[in-house]
Amino acid sequence: GAVVSQHPSWVICKSGTSVKIECRSLDFQATTMFWYRQFPKQSLMLMATSNEGSKATYEQGVEKDKFLINHASLTLSTLTVTSAHPEDSSFYICSAREWTNEQFFGPGTRLTVL
Amino acid sequence: AQKITQTQPGMFVQEKEAVTLDCTYDTSDQSYGLFWYKQPSSGEMIFLIYQGSYDEQNATEGRYSLNFQKARKSANLVISASQLGDSAMYFCAMRGLYGGSQGNLIFGKGTKLSVKP
Numbered sequence: 001g002a003v004v005s006q007h008p009s010w011v012i013c014k015s016g017t018s019v020k021i022e023c024r025s026l027d028f029q030a031t032t033m034f035w036y037r038q039f040p041k042q043s044l045m046l047m048a049t050s051n052e053g054s055k056a057t058y059e060q061g062v063e064k065d066k067f068l069i070n071h072a073s074l075t076l077s078t079l080t081v082t083s084a085h086p087e088d089s090s091f092y093i094c095s096a097r098e099w100t101n102e103q104f105f106g107p108g109t110r111l112t113v114l
Numbered sequence: 115a116q117k118i119t120q121t122q123p124g125m126f127v128q129e130k131e132a133v134t135l136d137c138t139y140d141t142s143d144q145s146y147g148l149f150w151y152k153q154p155s156s157g158e159m160i161f162l163i164y165q166g167s168y169d170e171q172n173a174t175e176g177r178y179s180l181n182f183q184k185a186r187k188s189a190n191l192v193i194s195a196s197q198l199g200d201s202a203m204y205f206c207a208m209r210g211l212y213g214g215s216q217g218n219l220i221f222g223k224g225t226k227l228s229v230k231p
Contacts, residue, residue: 034219038157042223043205043224044205044219091157093157103219104161105159107156107158110157
């Protein structure tokens with residue numbers, strides 16, 4: 001099956017710093033990539049949808065200036081949490097969709113902001 | 115708007131017994147897909163089973179089967195012969211296959227399944 005990787009798998013940072021999370025489709029080209037956030041014991045909430053080479057579409061309530069998404073190629077999307085604060089601590093999961101419309105999930109990145 | 119409802123926050127099942135996890139959905143789309151995912155404590159989302167809205171037969175994948183009742187808008191997951199490794203969170207999800215909602219998976223709140231030895 002198709003593989004999606006995320007890096008790093010976990011990160012701890014100080015409040016006010018920026019953190020970049022990478023999402024890569026390893027053996028397929030992703031026409032669309034999705035970023036989800038999951039708080040403890042809650043469901044996955046879609047943050048944004050991005051297509052290669054175009055601006056991401058953010059869900060209502062998600063600050064686009066705080067969560068910068070770059071989908072520079074068909075195999076790479078990055079999520080940058082700018083000026084992170086403790087309330088941004090969460091589990092971030094990316095997902096990639098290929099041309100067949102199958103969607104594959106990355107293993108997630110656990111962000112802790114001190 | 116699409117909505118997924120999972121009414122069971124937690125479920126217990128004895129090892130080797132079958133268990134049904136409930137899922138109801140609401141959508142105005144004519145064509146849609148229903149998914150079940152398993153999320154162990156490690157956090158990865160593991161795809162289990164898929165049912166298309168026009169599929170006439172219930173989907174099955176090994177020990178997993180999806181009890182699809184379109185008129186009732188329900189898509190329950192049945193796990194037969196539960197194993198200790200089945201203990202995890204289970205999410206029901208839906209995606210429109212055409213139009214504006216295409217590609218956006220909407221998730222339910224999940225059900226935590228605990229398998230007892």
